[in-house]
Amino acid sequence: xxxxxxxxxxxxxxxxxxxxxxxxxxxxVCWGLQLTKGLQMTNLGTDNMWGLYxxxxxxxxxxxxxxxxxxxxxxLFKLEEFKPYTRIASYLGxxxxxxxxxxxxxxxxGNPERxxxxxxxxxxxxxxFWDFIMLASYxxxxxxxxxxxxxxxxxxxxxxxxxxxxxxxxxxxxxxxxTSFVFSFQVARPLWNTPAQPLSFLIAALAAALAxxxxxxxxxxxxxxxxxxxxxxxxxxxxxxxLLCIELIIVITEILIGLYPGSGEDYAAFIWLVTGKGAVSFxxxxxxxxxxxxxxxxxxxSPKAGLLLGGAIIALIAIYLIKSNLLQAQLxxxxxxxxxxxxxxxxxxxxxxxxxxxxxxxxxxxLGALLLNLGFGKLNLGTTADTxxx
Amino acid sequence: MRYAMxxxxxxxxxxxxxxxxxxxxxxxxxxxxxxxxxxxxxKSMDTPxxxxxxxxxxxxxxxxxxxxxxxxxxxxxxxxxxxxxxxGIVIQDYDKCIGCRYCxxxxxxxxxxxxxxxKPEYAIDVAMGDAAITPHQYNTVEKCTFCTHRLAQGLKPAxxxxxxxRARIFGDLDDPNSEVSRAIQGRSYFHLLEEKGTKPSIFYLx
Numbered sequence: 001x002x003x004x005x006x007x008x009x010x011x012x013x014x015x016x017x018x019x020x021x022x023x024x025x026x027x028x029v030c031w032g033l034q035l036t037k038g039l040q041m042t043n044l045g046t047d048n049m050w051g052l053y054x055x056x057x058x059x060x061x062x063x064x065x066x067x068x069x070x071x072x073x074x075x076l077f078k079l080e081e082f083k084p085y086t087r088i089a090s091y092l093g094x095x096x097x098x099x100x101x102x103x104x105x106x107x108x109x110g111n112p113e114r115x116x117x118x119x120x121x122x123x124x125x126x127x128x129f130w131d132f133i134m135l136a137s138y139x140x141x142x143x144x145x146x147x148x149x150x151x152x153x154x155x156x157x158x159x160x161x162x163x164x165x166x167x168x169x170x171x172x173x174x175x176x177x178x179t180s181f182v183f184s185f186q187v188a189r190p191l192w193n194t195p196a197q198p199l200s201f202l203i204a205a206l207a208a209a210l211a212x213x214x215x216x217x218x219x220x221x222x223x224x225x226x227x228x229x230x231x232x233x234x235x236x237x238x239x240x241x242x243l244l245c246i247e248l249i250i251v252i253t254e255i256l257i258g259l260y261p262g263s264g265e266d267y268a269a270f271i272w273l274v275t276g277k278g279a280v281s282f283x284x285x286x287x288x289x290x291x292x293x294x295x296x297x298x299x300x301x302s303p304k305a306g307l308l309l310g311g312a313i314i315a316l317i318a319i320y321l322i323k324s325n326l327l328q329a330q331l332x333x334x335x336x337x338x339x340x341x342x343x344x345x346x347x348x349x350x351x352x353x354x355x356x357x358x359x360x361x362x363x364x365x366x367l368g369a370l371l372l373n374l375g376f377g378k379l380n381l382g383t384t385a386d387t388x389x390x
Numbered sequence: 391m392r393y394a395m396x397x398x399x400x401x402x403x404x405x406x407x408x409x410x411x412x413x414x415x416x417x418x419x420x421x422x423x424x425x426x427x428x429x430x431x432x433k434s435m436d437t438p439x440x441x442x443x444x445x446x447x448x449x450x451x452x453x454x455x456x457x458x459x460x461x462x463x464x465x466x467x468x469x470x471x472x473x474x475x476x477x478g479i480v481i482q483d484y485d486k487c488i489g490c491r492y493c494x495x496x497x498x499x500x501x502x503x504x505x506x507x508x509k510p511e512y513a514i515d516v517a518m519g520d521a522a523i524t525p526h527q528y529n530t531v532e533k534c535t536f537c538t539h540r541l542a543q544g545l546k547p548a549x550x551x552x553x554x555x556r557a558r559i560f561g562d563l564d565d566p567n568s569e570v571s572r573a574i575q576g577r578s579y580f581h582l583l584e585e586k587g588t589k590p591s592i593f594y595l596x
Contacts (some may be wrong), residue, residue: 028403037505038528038529039489039507044507046494046501046504046506047501050491050495081409105490108490109488109489109490110487110488110490110506110528110530111487111488111529112488114468114487114488115488117468117470117488118467118468121468122469123466123467123468123469123470125464126464126467127465128465128467128490128492129467129468184490186495186496187498187586188467188494188497188498188586214446251556287451331495335450335500335583336391336498336499336500336501336582337559338428338429338430338450339428339429339432339433339435340426340428340429340490341406341409341423341427341435341436341500342424343422343423343426343504344507345421345505345507
């Protein structure tokens with residue numbers, strides 16, 4: 001019977017691998033089309049020069065950082081119950097997230113063949129260059145940390161030898177605030193140019209990583225790869241809800257501060273967001289945030305895995321909308337808005353990603369999932385004897 | 391030496407001649423304008439504000455401000471945009487531009503930096519302007535160069551020579567006897583978004 005079950009699991013996993021591979025290929029085709037026809041294939045323009053790809057970069061850098069924190073904290077603060085799942089978190093940070101974040105940047109730039117200039121001609125005053133260094137160090141730290149955690153699980157090393165690297169991973173995770181500097185250091189963009197942004201990025205990073213870990217745990221629990229108690233999932237849900245509450249407070253206070261004067265740069269951008277062309281997306285963000293908080297926080301005495309899964313998915317949607325709305329509200333409301341000579345790619349608001357942008361992004365997500373699946377299959381990341389038979 | 395430009399807003403009639411001269415001189419692709427004439431009036435270009443007969447209209451020509459403290463230079467991750475030490479002109483190196491558009495995000499002066507979203511196409515089959523200009527590239531950002539190719543030949547930027555009302559004045563700000571230094575003397579002027587601390591080299595005379 002056990003053999004039959006495992007065969008079923010293996011064939012289901014293979015089916016998913018094929019689906020992910022097909023979507024990854026579809027993404028590659030979309031990228032090829034974008035490279036040959038140009039970024040005109042996107043719905044980006046002179047005002048909204050950044051869109052879905054940059055939001056993808058923000059979210060996956062956040063998941064990478066949050067995963068590192070998730071993996072490091074149990075060893076630094078002695079949270080025994082979370083330790084068995086740190087290998088998965090560390091690998092999630094190393095592979096799916098860093099690779100996806102890097103790819104979102106690669107597909108966003110017009111000349112990816114010149115990306116080596118980051119190494120030969122890097123500009124130390126550019127926050128984007130700092131991000132490049134951050135991502136590279138996340139990759140190295142996560143791989144080393146994952147390896148150590150696997151060795152620890154196999155009893156080949158002692159726990160005290162992990163603590164040094166856990167401290168490095170923790171510091172690297174906190175430094176996700178550097179990602180926010182790409183935005184918050186720009187005087188041309190007053191909505192981003194606030195000290196609230198680094199905090200918001202850190203909170204969103206943790207919430208996104210926790211949400212992804214909850215989704216993964218749900219799937220891996222079902223497949224028998226791990227056995228995470230529902231109580232632990234509920235704890236993660238409550239922590240995510242608390243983090244989303246802070247995000248909600250940041251979003252609402254920023255908007256109130258911007259709207260109160262009744263005029264000015266911030267007012268123009270926030271009124272566009274709340275009652276103008278960005279309103280649909282903004283109110284969706286509000287609904288998603290509140291729904292995720294309620295689903296994740298209100299667990300009662302017997303938490304339900306399905307509700308937690310739903311809450312985690314909606315939390316990710318809310319984080320996407322927070323980042324996307326912040327980007328668009330500012331880009332569509334530049335400091336100089338006088339009408340003038342029309343240029344190619346002039347304002348077409350509100351921004352909705354083109355089908356090609358969506359296809360390419362789904363391709364990147366699928367590649368991340370594929371790598372994640374490969375890791376689960378090849379590495380000893382789980383908590384049960386079934387670990388390598390996923 | 392620090393090149394600067396003064397634009398006398400009392401003389402500008404919004405004829406767009408400087409914009410067209412820039413486009414022709416630099417053989418700019420379709421849809422790209424390094425030098426745009428904005429209208430401080432109604433909701434559309436070249437329309438007045440107010441209700442007849444109480445109408446008013448003012449023009450604001452805007453190109454790269456060649457800032458002394460350029461936000462774009464700090465932002466570019468690969469040093470594709472830089473400030474020339476010898477004359478303060480902010481240059482965009484097409485061969486190094488990776489097309490990340492971070493300089494466009496960082497620049498406070500909306501739309502002075504533009505991106506080639508597609509392979510450059512031109513209104514006519516024959517290249518226009520000066521043969522010395524750097525060819526335009528696909529997937530790169532470009533902007534006003536203060537016509538460095540003309541400066542190298544001892545000429546002034548094309549927009550300066552074309553303006554029929556002599557609203558634009560160009561020269562070395564470090565030389566007190568230059569045309570631009572004399573044009574600024576005794577006049578009231580402002581810089582665009584001065585509060586952002588970028589220290590632009592364009593002086594708007596009022």
